[in-house]
Amino acid sequence: MPALSRGQIYVDLVLKAEVKWVGDYGIADKDIREFRKEGSIYSDEFAQYFPNIKEQHAPLVGRRGDSTIIKSSNAEQLKELEPEEFTCLRELVDAPVKGTWKIRRGHAATLVLITPRTTELPREVLDRLAEISMLKDFHLVTAVVKCHAYACYLSGKFLVVDGDEVSLALINSRPIPGDPVVAEDGVHIGNWWSDGGGFVKHGGRKGGKGDFTPVFTLEKIRRPCLDYFRRETSPSIQEFLPDIVVAILIVVVAGLSVGLA
Structure with a gap:
């Protein structure tokens, strides 16, 4: 089998994951590039190793946030959108989420x-x-992030000389074409709009039911002297994420298999 880059391995691994729920553990097989679930620490079978884990250490469910932006280090947010740049879209004035990003170099x-x-x-x-x-040979899903809607941009060029730019906005006005974003209570939040080069994918739930799961944390279980867990990705979407990890998250959301060099 030809040598695979770290990006290709993890992109395929994440995309082939059958289950992405907190507490699942399994094998990250780099040869066939997939995550095989072996069980869950919250199952009845696991109780013999950790009694009362479900009752005493249930997963922590956070509150809904408004919006979060994750970007790789070479994707610079230039500014918020200026409505006068797009005279046909005056709705940008009141857009709750809007911005322009430029790719400085590479993916x-x-x-x-x-x-x-x-x-x-x-x-x-x-x-x-x-x-x-x-558990010593397994990876563990320690966190998942769900959301009602997403928008993602992925640079399609291996080497960007002058830099691609993309503008994204969530516009409140209904007539704007795009994927509608609806909250759980049925309230219409807005529609996605984008302008610029590169690959852009976005979506939302029309009925307000169900979530996307674009971000999850996979950690290796180990027992070194000082650090019990080796972190493969960030457990918090608020923390800095390496370029390759962010790109993987984009690919997961988009539902595409893309090898990253």
């Missing part, structure tokens, strides 16, 4: 999450889990 990505909610493992259980020998 880059920007992901916008609308009403994100994070569910994660209580961090205090990780030390205890690291002491359980049957």
Whole structure:
């Protein structure tokens, strides 16, 4: 089998993941590039290793946020959109989410999450889990982020000389074409609009039911002296994410398999 880049391995691994729920553990197979779920720490079978984990250490469900923007380090947000630049879209004045990003060089990505909610493992259980020998060869899903809608931009060029630019906005006005974003209570939030080069993908729930799961954390279970868990991705969407991880998140949302060099 030809050598695979780190990006290709993780893109395929993430896309082939059958389940992405907090507490699932399994094998990250780099040869066939997939994550195979072996079980869950919240299952009845696992109770023999960690009694009462469901009752005493249930996943923590965060509150809904308004919006969150994740970007790779070489995707620079230039400014908020100036409505006069797009005279046909005066609705940009009141757009709750809007911006222009420029790709300075190489692959880059920007992901916008609308009403994100994070569910994660209580961090205090990780030390205890690291002491359980049957988990030592597994990866663990420690957090997932769900949202009502997303917009993502992925630079399609291996080398960007002058820089691609893309503008994204969530516009309140109904007549604007695009994917409608509807909250759980049925309230219409807006429609996505974009302008510029590169690959742009966005979507929203028409009925307000169900969520996208574009971001999740996969951590390796191990027992070194000082650090029980090796972090493969960030457990918080608020923290800095490496370029390749952000690009993977974009690919997951878009539902595409893209090899990143």
